Amino acid sequence: MKHGFMFGKALLVVTTLAGSAYAGLGDIVFTDEFTDSVMLLADPGGANTVSNLYTFTGVGADFRPGDIIALPGGDYIVANNPLPVLDPSTASIERVTDLFGSPSHWTVTSSDPVQYPLRMQYDSGIGQVIAVNNPGSDFNLPNRFEGILGVDPDTGTVSELYSNPIPPQDPRPRYQAGSGMWPDPFSGLYFHMSNNGGEYFTGDPGDENQGSQIYMFDPVAGTVDLAIDLSFVIPGTPITRPGGIVALPGDTPGWRDVYLADLETDSIYKIRFDDNLDYVDISVVLDGLENPSSLDFNPFTNKLVWASPLEDRIEQANLDGTGWEILATGIKARGFEFIPAPSTIALLGLGGLISSRRRR
Numbered sequence: 001m002k003h004g005f006m007f008g009k010a011l012l013v014v015t016t017l018a019g020s021a022y023a024g025l026g027d028i029v030f031t032d033e034f035t036d037s038v039m040l041l042a043d044p045g046g047a048n049t050v051s052n053l054y055t056f057t058g059v060g061a062d063f064r065p066g067d068i069i070a071l072p073g074g075d076y077i078v079a080n081n082p083l084p085v086l087d088p089s090t091a092s093i094e095r096v097t098d099l100f101g102s103p104s105h106w107t108v109t110s111s112d113p114v115q116y117p118l119r120m121q122y123d124s125g126i127g128q129v130i131a132v133n134n135p136g137s138d139f140n141l142p143n144r145f146e147g148i149l150g151v152d153p154d155t156g157t158v159s160e161l162y163s164n165p166i167p168p169q170d171p172r173p174r175y176q177a178g179s180g181m182w183p184d185p186f187s188g189l190y191f192h193m194s195n196n197g198g199e200y201f202t203g204d205p206g207d208e209n210q211g212s213q214i215y216m217f218d219p220v221a222g223t224v225d226l227a228i229d230l231s232f233v234i235p236g237t238p239i240t241r242p243g244g245i246v247a248l249p250g251d252t253p254g255w256r257d258v259y260l261a262d263l264e265t266d267s268i269y270k271i272r273f274d275d276n277l278d279y280v281d282i283s284v285v286l287d288g289l290e291n292p293s294s295l296d297f298n299p300f301t302n303k304l305v306w307a308s309p310l311e312d313r314i315e316q317a318n319l320d321g322t323g324w325e326i327l328a329t330g331i332k333a334r335g336f337e338f339i340p341a342p343s344t345i346a347l348l349g350l351g352g353l354i355s356s357r358r359r360r
Contacts, residue, residue, distance in 0.1 A: 026300035200231035244295025
């Protein structure tokens with residue numbers, strides 16, 4: 001099944017931008033921690049041409065770009081999540097304008113409660129960027145906020161959509177250490193990962209390899225409901241360090257195929273949920289990887305894309321795990337977006353349509 005949308009043959013032209021040629025659908029925009037930049041990987045799986053679109057300056061010595069998402073009007077939002085997490089926080093949400101022309105950026109919001117905006121989505125229903133805020137357990141912050149934030153991308157107004165009790169409340173399974181998030185293709189809910197609150201528990205509260213779970217997050221109600229505890233779904237192999245989640249329509253009408261990357265088992269899994277959002281089963285899509293993280297989906301090529309922070313590279317594969325390949329090396333990618341040919345967007349006035357993965 002082909003997901004996403006198509007714009008027709010008009011997009012299949014060769015254009016020139018910043019001295020490099022780009023052609024076809026599915027170019028990858030990503031953030032690179034090594035250069036504090038937004039980069040472009042053109043023709044993934046083909047020429048794999050990498051170029052720099054914009055380098056952040058004037059945002060502090062500890063600037064560390066994270067996830068990136070596209071807004072309906074064509075601007076981009078980039079998370080800044082520096083380490084260590086400080087009191088007061090130096091994290092921020094940045095907005096990049098005119099990325100493929102004369103780009104610049106401005107700070108939408110910064111400091112507490114924005115402490116570590118790990119993963120983001122844009123929700124058209126509430127008109128906000130929703131950001132998973134996870135400052136981690138290693139930092140003793142008097143104003144520590146763990147949960148999900150809503151950020152108005154125009155005014156910078158921040159609201160706490162969901163707040164996790166500190167310390168996390170027993171018994172397990174419980175919400176703790178939220179990470180990835182992806183919209184459910186059939187509702188206004190989001191599949192949302194919680195990394196450390198599962199029933200599998202090593203006995204050491206400071207150990208990050210605790211059982212993980214998937215919750216359904218409702219941005220309007222501000223609630224999370226447990227969908228599945230991943231502690232024991234695979235006998236003898238608890239899933240403990242998810243590094244990205246993608247939810248797509250399944251082969252059965254109304255069912256969902258949820259793809260999950262796990263850094264501890266170096267694998268990508270497919271988890272099926274039925275039309276009632278009940279768990280069905282889990283299977284291994286791809287194993288033997290190197291710390292798969294920032295898992296994403298390219299709707300124009302129908303491929304999974306992820307980063308390997310251990311090997312400093314970008315990789316991709318088909319949804320069934322075949323066709324695995326390395327797209328770029330020497331890069332510490334931390335977030336992805338997918339676009340048609342950049343200058344064709346401007347030519348056709350399609351700036352508001354550059355992202356399909358975060359729309360409802």
